[in-house]
Amino acid sequence: MESLNELLAEELKDIYSAEKQLLRALPKMAKKASSQELKSALQGHIEVTQQQVERLEEVFEALGKPAKAKTCKAMQGLIEEATEIMEEDATDAVLDAGIIAAAQKVEHYEIASYGTVRTWARLCGEEEAASLLQETLDEEGEADKRLTQLAESFVNPEAEESSNGEQSSAGRKSSGSKKSGAKKSSSKKSGGSKSRR
DSSP, X not given: OOSHHHHHHHHHHHHHHHHHHHHHHHHHHHHHOOSHHHHHHHHHHHHHHHHHHHHHHHXXXXXXXXXXXXXXXXXXXXXXXXXXXXXXXXXXXHHHHHHHHHHHHHHHHHHHHHHHHHHHHHHTTOHHHHHHHHHHHHHHHHHHHXXXXXXXXXXXXXXXXXXXXXHHHHHHHHHHHHHHHHHHHHXXXXXXXXXXX
C-alpha cells in the first residue's frame, strides 16, 4: 500500500463490512430492549443504517472502485460484546442500560471511522465522496446524542433504582434472618433457664 487513496479504499471496505454486520445485529438489540423509546430508536436506526450502506456504495462508485467488504473485526468484537450483554440475566432497566452502552460503543467506533475516511477523501481531492461520508458522520453523531438522551433522561436512573431496590430487598431478607435467628437464640436461652428451675 503506497498511497492515501489505497488506504482510503481499504478502510471503506472495512466500514462497509461493519455496516452490514450492524444491519444484522440491530433487529436483535431492538427486540431485547424493553423501553419503547429505546426500541423505537434502534428500529429507526436500522433504516438509517440501510441508507448508509447504500451511501457507501455511492462513495465506492465516486472513487471508481467496486463496492467490496473486508471483514471488520472491530465490529465483530463490539457485536459479540452486545450479544453477551443481551444474554445476561438482568432486570429490564439494567438490560436497557447495557444495550445503550453497547450501541454507543458501536456509534463511537463508526464516528471515528467515518471522520477518518471523510478527512482522507478531502485530502485526496474526492469532494463528492467526502460530502457523502460527512452526511453519514452527521447521522452517527445524532444517533449517539439520542442514545445519550435516553440513557440520561430515564434508562440509567431506572437501572439505578432497580439496583437499589434489589439491594434493599436483600438487606431486608438478611435482616429478617438475623432477627429470626436472634429469636431462636433467645427462646433457647429462656428454655434453658426454665429447665434449670
